[in-house]
Amino acid sequence: MLLDINELHLSFVGGDEPAHILKGIDLHVAAGELVGLVGESGSGKSTSVRAALRLYGDEAEITGSIRVDGTEMVGADAATCRRLRAESVALVQQDPRAALNPVRRIGDSLAERLVRVHGKRRRDADERILALLTEVGLTQPERRMRQYPHELSGGMLQRVVIAAALSTDPKLVLADEATSALDVTTQAEIIAIFQRQIRERGLGMLFITHDLHLAGAICDRIHVLQQGEIVETLGRPGLFAEARHPYTRSLIESAPALERRAQS
Ligand SMILES: Nc1ncnc2c1ncn2[C@@H]1O[C@H](COP(=O)(O)OP(=O)(O)OP(=O)(O)O)[C@@H](O)[C@H]1O
Structure with a gap:
């Protein structure tokens, strides 16, 4: 269970x-x-x-x-x-803006946890995130990784947060x-x-x-x-x-x- x-x-x-x-x-x-x-x-x-x-x-x-x-x-x-x-475990809440650091690029925010907590190399973390951003239906995923949260709509940001949640393979x-x-x-x-x-x-x-x-x-x-x-x-x-x-x-x-x- x-x-x-x-x-x-x-x-x-x-x-x-x-x-x-x-x-x-x-x-x-x-x-x-x-x-x-x-x-x-x-x-x-x-x-x-x-x-x-x-x-x-x-x-x-x-x-x-x-x-x-x-x-x-x-x-x-x-x-x-x-x-x-x-x-x-991963927790996904209603407001994606609260889950993302507004002054960091999306790619940096998502990679950080994989590198710091899960010991992945940065290049592997970036690859994983790119694949997940594509999987959650974001167009131009490479560009999204370089963008800041305020540049994306609420729906796009929630997809980013879900990609982040899935990146650690939670059960x-x-x-x-x-x-x-x-x-x-x-x-x-x-x-x-x-x-x-x-x-x-x-x-x-x-x-x-x-x-x-x-x-x-x-x-x-x-x-x-x-x-x-x-x-x-x-x-x-x-x-x-x-x-x-x-x-x-x-x-x-x-x-x-x-x-x-x-x-x-
Ligand atoms: N830290 C806290 N200290 C005191 N009371 C709290 C605290 N957090 C929540 N409550 C109270 O607990 C009750 C349940 O709140 P909760 O946020 O779990 O409801 P919810 O079903 O998730 O509602 P919503 O969808 O509006 O968030 C509410 O009466 C709330 O005021």
């Missing part, structure tokens, strides 16, 4: 009163699986992902178990968490609203890239989104998160037909009218 979360509780303890945000989450992603985590804004989706990678310090109290590629993260030392983040990708800011065509292309990696390399993916219908179209299984609790898990076949929880039903019915008309 690539991601194995059991009975995860998380409270933020920085304020006057502790804020109990995650209330006993169970979540599993195996190799070759595309698993959705769906909920409204504030339900705790990003907190779950950040907790899984142990990106919180003293501000959060965590209990339960989070195993990433077989290694327990709760209680692990900083070096173990860093190693797992570098070797096994698990945590995609946190990774396609939410993109137009529908770019979103479909990027999802197709993820699906190919899942099929061909056995990548496991947790796909976090507020869009239940998008998750329903692509995921093998969907966990529905409401106020820090997984209230329902939907699996194929019959995905939405099996939804029983009122919160899930309200998410299904809250699809824009146009979208529902197109489906009927």
